Amino acid sequence: MSEATTSWQRIKVWFHRWGSPAWFYAASGHMIPWLWAGFALLALPGLYLGLFVAPPDYLQGDSYRIIFIHVPSAWMSMMIFALMAIFGLIGMVWRIRLAETMAICSAPIGAAFTLITLITGSLWGKPTWGTYWQWDARMTSELVLLFLYVGVLALYESIEEPRKAARAASLLALIGLVNLPIIHYSVQWWNTLHQGNTIRLNLAESSMDTSMLVPLLLLVVATKFYYAAVLLARSRSMLLHQDQHKNWPRELLVAD
Amino acid sequence: MSLFISLVRTDLNIAFQHRGELLQPLWFMALVVALFPLGISPEAEQLRQLAGGVIWIAALLASLLGLEAVFQHDDKCGRLEQWLLADCGMLKLIAARLLSRWLVSGLPIVLISPLLGIWLQLQLDALVVLSLSLLLGTPIMTMLCALAAALTLGSRQASTLMSLLVAPLYVPLLIFATSAVRETQAGTQVDMQLLLITAMLVLALTLIPPAVAVALNIHLRE
Amino acid sequence: MNIEWIHGPHSHYIMIAYGISALIVLYCALQPVLRRRALLRHIRVQQRAEKISRQ
Numbered sequence: 001m002s003e004a005t006t007s008w009q010r011i012k013v014w015f016h017r018w019g020s021p022a023w024f025y026a027a028s029g030h031m032i033p034w035l036w037a038g039f040a041l042l043a044l045p046g047l048y049l050g051l052f053v054a055p056p057d058y059l060q061g062d063s064y065r066i067i068f069i070h071v072p073s074a075w076m077s078m079m080i081f082a083l084m085a086i087f088g089l090i091g092m093v094w095r096i097r098l099a100e101t102m103a104i105c106s107a108p109i110g111a112a113f114t115l116i117t118l119i120t121g122s123l124w125g126k127p128t129w130g131t132y133w134q135w136d137a138r139m140t141s142e143l144v145l146l147f148l149y150v151g152v153l154a155l156y157e158s159i160e161e162p163r164k165a166a167r168a169a170s171l172l173a174l175i176g177l178v179n180l181p182i183i184h185y186s187v188q189w190w191n192t193l194h195q196g197n198t199i200r201l202n203l204a205e206s207s208m209d210t211s212m213l214v215p216l217l218l219l220v221v222a223t224k225f226y227y228a229a230v231l232l233a234r235s236r237s238m239l240l241h242q243d244q245h246k247n248w249p250r251e252l253l254v255a256d
Numbered sequence: 257m258s259l260f261i262s263l264v265r266t267d268l269n270i271a272f273q274h275r276g277e278l279l280q281p282l283w284f285m286a287l288v289v290a291l292f293p294l295g296i297s298p299e300a301e302q303l304r305q306l307a308g309g310v311i312w313i314a315a316l317l318a319s320l321l322g323l324e325a326v327f328q329h330d331d332k333c334g335r336l337e338q339w340l341l342a343d344c345g346m347l348k349l350i351a352a353r354l355l356s357r358w359l360v361s362g363l364p365i366v367l368i369s370p371l372l373g374i375w376l377q378l379q380l381d382a383l384v385v386l387s388l389s390l391l392l393g394t395p396i397m398t399m400l401c402a403l404a405a406a407l408t409l410g411s412r413q414a415s416t417l418m419s420l421l422v423a424p425l426y427v428p429l430l431i432f433a434t435s436a437v438r439e440t441q442a443g444t445q446v447d448m449q450l451l452l453i454t455a456m457l458v459l460a461l462t463l464i465p466p467a468v469a470v471a472l473n474i475h476l477r478e
Numbered sequence: 479m480n481i482e483w484i485h486g487p488h489s490h491y492i493m494i495a496y497g498i499s500a501l502i503v504l505y506c507a508l509q510p511v512l513r514r515r516a517l518l519r520h521i522r523v524q525q526r527a528e529k530i531s532r533q
Binding site: 053063108109112119 | 486487489491495496498502503505506507510511512514517518520522
């Protein structure tokens, strides 16, 4: 019993440490290089296998190679939005500053992935569909997602007081998360109404060859490492920026 | 309850004192609709095709006008702080404000929509569906606008920002409503679309007022 | 190694897609690092100025 309580205490102490920006700054500084190493170890072989080893697709020729970045970034764009809203909820409910910071720092990364998804999607669409932009369900909901990200960022930028701004933007992210499934299904429904014959990227049905699946999976995992690394880096610089007149950054410099 | 009614009555009184401002969104909406025949074609068949979408988009744009006024004045004169401390809870006052706001800015849109539909050559059955979809949809629009207004209370350049926040959230509403109008013209049943909009209205009624309360709290408590 | 696609008809789409993605990813990763460096430099300068003014 007592052992259980002490380990519980230890967990609580560990948890509360995250509340200290100085501790977070130091801890994340140790973690970031490892995350980058993980990203490089996964992404470089993934890109190599995807670009130089995988054979051309018998239907689409070589343009399918774009999906090695398109699909992972599409997944990330949605996952990051969900994480942003969850961080925001944690920040709002328990008033944890780090969670608020992480919610806001997720937004530009998610927006970047959404932008990559849209750009690579239209570059893939040109040789495949014969047009850069097709109002198909996935592209359209990805576009709405970009607008939602831009809204969160714009709201954060427009409020002077950083913690208030973070909280308002978190609430907007949460509202967006509730709306996303509705938007997604309405767009899908709208799409079936207007176009019976969209060309689909039938990944699931046309059982992918392992030579294509392996690089895709490698890049899917690599983007998660990338997100973690950049999220920590962004949070560090944001905390440092907000606290530049406080004591801990000075102590940090003395310690160097 | 009396506080609820008196707040609605005060809001309506103030709104009617500024009758000119009240009509501005309606003029704007009529203007936007009138520009479409000029910009595309006065041909009846083509206009009928576009009518649902055009009127709905004009309504969405009109709802964005003057939207920062929802809470701004009360915020400036400190009345929102009193809301926070009110005995009956903030939610009731927010509900009153949403109701008066809808009566002032949403209902006129519903009432003017048949007229605009006639401009765009809609038949009677499509006109009924259009007005019905707006009747169900404008409360959602009012609530989303109020939410954006509450979120942007502490911000600079609030009005541009608000349209940026609200517009993506309008997407499902626009899709189902315009499809209802179009399907009526094609002669198919549109119960599903109208029921879906009703479902969204119920969802909005349960979720948005508390979200507005949270947003106002964020603004006031810092 | 299979690099014939580089001479294929769609190779420029692939290259542009990878190039733009790489630029966005790099920008997104470098921006916080550069910002933090600049901030640290700024804080260090301030610290030095305070020390001098104290002397």
